[in-house]
Amino acid sequence: MTVEKLYKLSVDIRKIRRLKGWVLLEDETYVEEIADILQQLGANQTAVASILERCPEAIICSPTAINTQRELWQLVCKNKEELVKLIEQFPESFFTVKDQENQKLNVQFFQELGLKNVVISRFLTTASNIFHNPLEKNKQMIKILQESYLNLGGSEANMKVWLLKLLSQNPFILLKSSAAIKETLEFLQEQGFTNFEILQLLSKLKGFLFQLCPRSIQNSMSFTENAFKCTDHDLKQLVLKCPALLYYSVAVLEERIQGLLKEGISITQIRETPMVLELTPQIVQYRIRKLNSLGYRVKDGHLAHLNGTKKEFEENFGKIQAKKGRPLFNPVAPLDVEE
Secondary structure, three states, rough: HHHHHHOOOOOHHHHHHHHHHHHHOOOOOOOOHHHHHHHHHOOOOOHHHHHHOOOHHHHHHOOHHHHHHHHHHHOOOOOOOHHHHHHHHHHHHHHOOOOOHHHHHHHHHHHHHHOOHHHHHHHHHHHHHHHHOOOHHHHHHHHHHHHHHHHOOOOOHHHHHHHHHHHHHHHHHHHHOHHHHHHHHHHHHHOOOOHHHEEEEEEOOHHHHHHHOHHHHHHHHHHHHHHHOOOHHHHHHHHHHHHHHHHOOOHHHHHHHHHHHHHOOHHHHHHOOOOHHHHHHHHHHHHHHHHHHHOOHHHOOOOHHOOOOOHHHHHHHHHHHHHHHOOOOOOOOOOOOOO
16 A cells, blocks of 8 residues: 555565665554645655655654654744755655654753844754754853853853854754863863964864864874874964864874875975865865966965865966966057156
8 A cells, every 4th residue: 555655655675675665564544644744845756756765764753743743843944945945955864753842942941142044954964863852952052162161261242142053053962961162172271272263273163173182183293293294283383373283183183294295295284284284185186287387386385275275266366367368568558668
């Protein structure tokens, strides 16, 4: 009966058998009811079939629970068309129905904090675990983050903006323990970073600093110190220039340094522009080839042109290209008498 009902909805049964064939053997399924809920939201037959193929467990969810889930998601995504698109993109997040009352309390809490609905809906789809945290744990973590910000010298006036930005960039911070956050901050202070510098690192690393444990940070710093043969003061300056040095593992840092050395770039050059270590070896090779095509030799100059996001690099490359194509003598320009 389940298979027949799915066939009527043009669902590809082979996909379900490959993905989660066991759902077809369940005694109680709700194919028609779940399809009806999705159609009420405005999903067409193709969308319904796609959702059920990608998340077969949907058909064993109670219609009552799914209606509650729909109401929950509509708290932050009131437009039905947009809601259907979200469910199509992240069906597993939508059909994971548990702790619904707790999820609702967390949604309301995030709204009260000042997070925009579009950000909360992104959390529901890509960081759904934070909504299964007990409300009190999320409240406690927010309090710890606020206290940490103020203890590091942040101002009360800027605290809300800082906190909302931090959560928007890295909601998984709420899955950490308050002890882990305190331990990371204390470790950085022991390494000689001032409160202001730690705030800088937090902002630049978008809160991912709290995803690291002191041991991994120590390993990365020790490797960097040895690789660049620098003093404690120089190491700190390198980290402030390129906070990712704390975030990347020793294996990643070693691979990237070796990749740059193979391209003829010196340790001194890397030390002057450590941000180049944020690029993978493949990106470095591609950019060097492009710059070489214009006659620009990275190994003979500064690494600034190699740096930056894809957009920034393309803009810089365009400027170098335009400069190279510009004639040395412009016959239209007025000539200085001395010349």
